[in-house]
Amino acid sequence: MVILLNENYHVCTGCALLCDDIEVVIDANVITEIKTACRKGVSRMKGCNDPMSPTVEGQQVDIDVAIGAAADILKNSESPLIFGLGNSTDGAQKKAIELAKHIGAILDDTSSFCQGPTLEAIFNDKIKSCTLDDVRNKADVIVYWGADPSNSHPRHLSKFSYFPRGQERQRGWEEDRTMISIDIRKSHTAKISGDKFHQIPLQADEEFIDALIDALSGKVPKVPFEYDPKRILELANIMKNARFGIIFVGLGLVYSLDNMDPIVKLMDKLNELSNFHLIPMVGHYNMRGFNQNLFNETGHLNRVKFEKGNNTKVQHGAEFSIVESLNEKKVDAALIIGSDPLSSLPRAVADHLLNIPIITIDPCETFTSRKAKVTIPSALSGVECGGSAIRMDGEEVMFEPIIETTTLSDEEILTRIMEAL
Amino acid sequence: MANAMEIYQLLPKTNCKECGKSTCMAFAVSLLSRELTVDDCPPLKDDKFKANYKKLSDMIVPAEGASESGMIVHEDKCFGCGNCVVACPVNVAEDSLGAGIGRAPTSDKVILRVEDGIVRTSNVHDCRRFGENKILCNGCIVTCPTEAIEFV
Numbered sequence: 001m002v003i004l005l006n007e008n009y010h011v012c013t014g015c016a017l018l019c020d021d022i023e024v025v026i027d028a029n030v031i032t033e034i035k036t037a038c039r040k041g042v043s044r045m046k047g048c049n050d051p052m053s054p055t056v057e058g059q060q061v062d063i064d065v066a067i068g069a070a071a072d073i074l075k076n077s078e079s080p081l082i083f084g085l086g087n088s089t090d091g092a093q094k095k096a097i098e099l100a101k102h103i104g105a106i107l108d109d110t111s112s113f114c115q116g117p118t119l120e121a122i123f124n125d126k127i128k129s130c131t132l133d134d135v136r137n138k139a140d141v142i143v144y145w146g147a148d149p150s151n152s153h154p155r156h157l158s159k160f161s162y163f164p165r166g167q168e169r170q171r172g173w174e175e176d177r178t179m180i181s182i183d184i185r186k187s188h189t190a191k192i193s194g195d196k197f198h199q200i201p202l203q204a205d206e207e208f209i210d211a212l213i214d215a216l217s218g219k220v221p222k223v224p225f226e227y228d229p230k231r232i233l234e235l236a237n238i239m240k241n242a243r244f245g246i247i248f249v250g251l252g253l254v255y256s257l258d259n260m261d262p263i264v265k266l267m268d269k270l271n272e273l274s275n276f277h278l279i280p281m282v283g284h285y286n287m288r289g290f291n292q293n294l295f296n297e298t299g300h301l302n303r304v305k306f307e308k309g310n311n312t313k314v315q316h317g318a319e320f321s322i323v324e325s326l327n328e329k330k331v332d333a334a335l336i337i338g339s340d341p342l343s344s345l346p347r348a349v350a351d352h353l354l355n356i357p358i359i360t361i362d363p364c365e366t367f368t369s370r371k372a373k374v375t376i377p378s379a380l381s382g383v384e385c386g387g388s389a390i391r392m393d394g395e396e397v398m399f400e401p402i403i404e405t406t407t408l409s410d411e412e413i414l415t416r417i418m419e420a421l
Numbered sequence: 422m423a424n425a426m427e428i429y430q431l432l433p434k435t436n437c438k439e440c441g442k443s444t445c446m447a448f449a450v451s452l453l454s455r456e457l458t459v460d461d462c463p464p465l466k467d468d469k470f471k472a473n474y475k476k477l478s479d480m481i482v483p484a485e486g487a488s489e490s491g492m493i494v495h496e497d498k499c500f501g502c503g504n505c506v507v508a509c510p511v512n513v514a515e516d517s518l519g520a521g522i523g524r525a526p527t528s529d530k531v532i533l534r535v536e537d538g539i540v541r542t543s544n545v546h547d548c549r550r551f552g553e554n555k556i557l558c559n560g561c562i563v564t565c566p567t568e569a570i571e572f573v
């Protein structure tokens with residue numbers, strides 16, 4: 001299903017919820033009022049505090065010069081890395097894949113150290129998923145596990161999961177829905193779930209899953225930490241009796257597991273007894289789009305290496321993740337698009353980035369852009385340029401630019417770099 | 422929302438009665454109901470209570486900031502999640518196909534809406550806590566993750 005825009009509404013690209021009911025007031029090509037978006041969305045739509053300028057070696061240059069310099073770096077690179085793209089449109093992502101093929105680059109995004117495994121399991125039909133509209137219309141048991149949408153996706157509860165009325169949930173949250181939160185701390189989201197909050201120790205998710213599976217199987221659940229088995233049984237009971245259950249998997253859960261097996265096991269058990277779905281709490285507005293686009297093209301959703309001059313050959317594996325390729329010093333130049341790896345990666349990993357030429361394409365200055373050899377400012381997507389993106393549940397959302405700009409979009413910049421090659 | 426105990430902890434706790442109340446706890450309760458203001462406690466002006474005075478002043482928004490229904494929005498705490506907008510029974514009744522299903526409000530009659538990332542109020546007369554048939558509705562209080570809504 002493609003979600004088309006109501007003509008009065010705009011789409012917020014503040015997170016992968018892609019809220020499509022935002023009204024704005026524009027005065028002289030400046031957004032002066034934003035209705036219905038949360039504070040996070042407002043701050044995205046208001047634009048950067050520190051807009052980036054086109055530079056080469058720290059000197060301000062004409063945009064064409066910056067694009068030329070970027071092409072030169074990529075031309076001279078034996079093994080370039082292209083990274084980011086979670087904040088780019090589908091169009092820009094497809095262009096980046098094309099560029100990666102052309103120059104034989106390693107291509108990866110943040111999913112390799114966040115929601116990648118969850119999405120992979122969904123793409124390969126190992127886990128049953130559904131859309132957020134299904135959740136709104138049908139879900140009666142909603143579980144947030146290792147996720148705090150009140151901070152990461154502020155409108156998650158109000159727009160889709162707990163509070164809205166839906167076709168089969170006419171009586172709303174008070175009577176028709178149960179919300180559960182499982183986390184290591186009492187987050188803002190956990191607070192809303194009241195006595196349905198389960199606080200577990202750090203790194204104990206797998207044990208808690210096992211205990212829950214035992215409880216679902218009618219055994220007495222046991223965990224190696226202090227926890228009232230009655231509460232686990234009670235949780236199992238609620239989940240077993242769900243007519244339409246949904247687990248929203250946050251990074252807290254993904255980070256504490258070595259692989260997806262425990263989640264797959266839990267989902268299988270739940271679906272023997274009831275009807276459960278899973279949606280990953282994807283952060284950046286189009287991270288899922290990147291994974292989907294690359295998957296459609298190569299069968300892999302991240303961590304690939306293309307072979308120069310051979311369009312069809314692609315390698316895939318952990319060694320091509322940004323972390324490993326930097327650790328192993330496998331790359332000699334980096335093109336970073338709409339991402340800030342120098343602040344999101346551990347220092348030891350990021351260090352190698354500082355030794356190689358970096359090109360950044362971004363609307364705003366970032367820690368990474370300040371260390372870059374070439375910086376190319378791009379239009380703020382969703383605000384200054386339109387396109388399409390994939391919401392966290394896999395639905396495609398189209399959007400138009402809200403204000404006009406002469407700044408090039410990511411897609412246009414990548415096209416120009418390709419041409420300059 | 423602050424409670425009387427939290428307020429009490431920040432008071433001089435000497436029961437000096439200078440505020441006209443018999444105990445500091447009683448003064449805390451009057452602060453909470455906005456019967457008295459932080460400035461009604463003279464010892465709080467003392468330098469050694471400077472930090473507490475500041476904290477209390479931030480905590481207790483003056484009653485003038487409250488709407489007629491007694492609602493106070495702590496704008497600094499609100500991040501525009503819209504939980505209260507979608508949960509408010511009046512919003513649901515007036516705008517069942519907008520706010521009621523989680524979407525942008527489409528009716529002028531809603532009490533709560535989010536603008537520029539912060540909740541705004543209108544039609545407060547229709548709030549269920551107001552008027553002759555008032556009830557102790559707490560839809561917007563219990564659904565707020567950050568306790569940004571308070572009634573006095």
Ligand code: SF4
Binds near residue numbers: 013016039
């Ligand atoms: S929840 Fe996300 S998409 Fe929706 S308004 Fe907030 S930042 Fe924007």
Ligand code: SF4
Binds near residue numbers: 549550
């Ligand atoms: S008290 Fe009830 S009716 Fe009044 S604004 Fe809050 S939720 Fe709405």
Ligand code: SF4
Binds near residue numbers: 498500503504539540
């Ligand atoms: S629930 Fe609280 S944080 Fe959310 S919009 Fe309402 S007042 Fe603001």
